[in-house]
Amino acid sequence: MSKEQVKNLVELKMNALEYCAKRAAKGGKVASYNCPECQAELVAGLPDDEKERWTSATICYECGALHSTVKTVHGVTAYSAKDTIGS
Numbered sequence: 236m237s238k239e240q241v242k243n244l245v246e247l248k249m250n251a252l253e254y255c256a257k258r259a260a261k262g263g264k265v266a267s268y269n270c271p272e273c274q275a276e277l278v279a280g281l282p283d284d285e286k287e288r289w290t291s292a293t294i295c296y297e298c299g300a301l302h303s304t305v306k307t308v309h310g311v312t313a314y315s316a317k318d319t320i321g322s
């Protein structure tokens with residue numbers, strides 16, 4: 236990774252942690268899960284509504300790998316991009 240990429244990841248991580256801390260402070264749901272690429276523990280905000288299901292492409296703030304996540308009130312499921320791209 237270049238210095239620029241590392242700097243971006245540091246910012247991404249700070250933003251994610253700050254967002255989750257604010258969310259948790261307001262009584263929102265926050266969960267941790269493991270990056271499917273580097274196994275680092277990542278934090279993410281969860282939906283508050285049982286009916287909601289958030290799917291998104293997420294960049295790991297530890298290794299920079301793209302992965303997809305599905306977030307529900309029950310937690311986060313992460314999929315390696317290698318498993319979903321081209322399938």
Ligand SMILES: [Zn+2]
Nearest residue numbers: 270273295298
């Ligand atoms: Zn990672």
